[in-house]
Amino acid sequence: MSGTGEKRASAVVWTAIASVAVLALGGCAGGLPDIHSISSLTSFGSTPAPAEKPKGDQPVNPAELIQPGPLGDIAIGKANAPVTIVQYISLNCTSCGGFQTETLPKLKKAYIDKGKARLIVREFPDDSASLSAAIAIRCVPAKDYFKAVEKLLKHQKDWAAVDAKKDTLYNLLKFTGVKKDKFDACLADQSIAQGLNSEKERSKGFGVTYSPTFFVNAKKVAGAVSFEEMQGTIDAALVATQAPAAPPPAAQSQAQKPKA
16 A cells, blocks of 8 residues: 555544544533534644634523423432432433443432432433433333433343333333333323423533533533543532622622711
């Protein structure tokens, strides 16, 4: 092969590697993540370019964000916790599985169990298989919802690669005690699918385009985030909730008025 041919082949290889790296750092269900959720990437052997300023997301109204969806929200943690984390999840997303097994236990121990944070989980199905799975976890007893999520995330290879079969989903979720006839009837309930689709459309208004996407007191954190990244955002939110409110302008003017 000529020298020019070798250089072209090398360039193709490095382009493929860079593409895989970007996908690995991102989320699922919607393509590549926003630029602000990716660590700076530099081409091999090149001079680092100035960091691109992240494109800010549209502000999210906290009151609208925490309104329950059509099917109601399922959450863990105290309702009056100072920090509310809203998570959008697709059950066929590998990054969501990583969060469930690696990050969530640490968040639960450090913040949720101590009353500092509350976690709300909302389904963001990516395809027909993940939609079937999202319906399935809505068909088990509410007390077992999070265990059902964990089970399906751990066994993605059994159902996510193909159109999820109801028998496969039932075999994974029958540990919750749900009866087969009730489970099958629930899966056929179109109102659940409609509710999930309605919530997904609503979430797009908050800027959700893929999973996992989180909002920490309405601050968006998207992609495969580590515990340390979430920790920094949660700690900042806790500090903000403890900061004293600024006095109204009239009170400020009175305080600044010089004494006679």
